[in-house]
Amino acid sequence: MPKVTIAQNILAANDTIAEDIQQMLRARGIYTLNIMSSPGAGKTTLLERTLARLQGRIGVGVIEGDIETTADGERIEATGAETVQINTRGACHLEAHMIRDALAQMDMSHLQMLFIENVGNLVCPSSWNLGEDLRVVLTSTTEGDDKPAKYPQMFAAAQVMVINKLDLLPYVDYDLAKVKWQALAINPQLRIFELSCRSGEGLDAWCDWLLTVTVAQHKL
Amino acid sequence: MPKVTIAQNILAANDTIAEDIQQMLRARGIYTLNIMSSPGAGKTTLLERTLARLQGRIGVGVIEGDIETTADGERIEATGAETVQINTRGACHLEAHMIRDALAQMDMSHLQMLFIENVGNLVCPSSWNLGEDLRVVLTSTTEGDDKPAKYPQMFAAAQVMVINKLDLLPYVDYDLAKVKWQALAINPQLRIFELSCRSGEGLDAWCDWLLTVTVAQHKL
Numbered sequence A, B: 001m002p003k004v005t006i007a008q009n010i011l012a013a014n015d016t017i018a019e020d021i022q023q024m025l026r027a028r029g030i031y032t033l034n035i036m037s038s039p040g041a042g043k044t045t046l047l048e049r050t051l052a053r054l055q056g057r058i059g060v061g062v063i064e065g066d067i068e069t070t071a072d073g074e075r076i077e078a079t080g081a082e083t084v085q086i087n088t089r090g091a092c093h094l095e096a097h098m099i100r101d102a103l104a105q106m107d108m109s110h111l112q113m114l115f116i117e118n119v120g121n122l123v124c125p126s127s128w129n130l131g132e133d134l135r136v137v138l139t140s141t142t143e144g145d146d147k148p149a150k151y152p153q154m155f156a157a158a159q160v161m162v163i164n165k166l167d168l169l170p171y172v173d174y175d176l177a178k179v180k181w182q183a184l185a186i187n188p189q190l191r192i193f194e195l196s197c198r199s200g201e202g203l204d205a206w207c208d209w210l211l212t213v214t215v216a217q218h219k220l
Helices: A006-027 A043-054 A071-077 A096-104 A150-156 A166-171 A178-187 A203-218 B007-025 B043-054 B069-079 B096-104 B153-155 B165-170 B176-186 B201-220
Strands: A031-037 A059-068 A080-085 A115-116 A133-138 A161-164 A192-194 B031-037 B058-067 B082-087 B115-116 B134-141 B161-163 B189-196
Touching: A006 A031, A006 A096, A031 A043, A031 A203, A043 A059, A043 A071, A043 A115, A043 A161, A043 B134, A059 A071, A059 A096, A071 A080, A080 A096, A133 A150, A150 A178, A161 A178, A166 B165, A178 A192, A192 A203, A203 B165, B007 B031, B007 B096, B031 B043, B031 B201, B043 B058, B043 B069, B043 B115, B043 B161, B043 B201, B058 B069, B058 B096, B069 B082, B082 B096, B096 B201, B134 B153, B161 B176, B176 B189
Parallel strands: A031 A115, A031 A133, A059 A080, A059 A115, A133 A161, A161 A192, B031 B115, B031 B134, B058 B082, B058 B115, B134 B161, B161 B189
Antiparallel strands: none
């Protein structure tokens, strides 16, 4: 749901709740990431692979946002991470009040990092603050290399872009340099990671960086 | 933007405009399809391949919906089809008034078929009637085989599901039978086409069927 059609007072009310969430999470020393992408870019798989690398080193929780089904929540729960599933029942994005309610069900005592997997949608989630410290947009080599230019609001709102499915590059028409150039033209501060959740390429660099920002943020 | 959060009077006003559009297009003998999908499933490429096969046999027009850029409109215009580009400037779906305005710029005198390419979004467009005769949801083998279950509203609202990127099946974890089973569980009347815009597999069957429904609809 884009800014242009949302009454400003609804977004302002969301921002107020998001600020409360951020304050509470920071007070607890929990670094929070909001992961956004098209449907099928690989958010849940990226989380599975990331959790496998972070567990034992840091306490991680996940809030799984989906319109329907608990399938993703079950996949994440199987990794052993503290997990809460939200079903939006038709809504195209997560809102801060949903995060507040999910956190009320979560044991946060041992957490240092919280991932929020948003609903698969490259448009609407970008307008809704969830109290996160970092917004990550995930894109993949099978989606075409015009996505930053065509969905600029999402790439402008993110601090990190992860390009997934590097293993499929030989089989698709996808100009990696063009995507990075397009994204940086919209958002010159964007930090970019390239990886394949299938082959494992690039995952260690991504996870090492996550650990570094968490340490830096919380002076662990 | 889902039904649950849209004021019913906004959707009702949209429906009224959509009915006017449908009446006008049917009176002119124009069969209209609304093509919806995730970003990067291949809507524009499917249209390019389809137009190449239909041209010379039937008069085809295209309304191209995008948040930003005229890139897709230019790709479609290059095929020789009558084309109008809409930029929604942030909005996550097309609405009927946008179609009404686009049609006012279109020479419809020689058209028998009109494609509307919606904004790439597997959620919000399903709530907005555009005056179409047929809703087509496009999905692809690189998006994961859980999309019908996770985005049921879109698959329930469509009459046709097209599965694209068959050529990438050997390189991804995608259970084609599962996707079809999931989609038919939501919508038993769904007609399914499987194809690859890259290899050309399945495109003739899809285009032959389009010609058949156009002939049947308009008794050409």
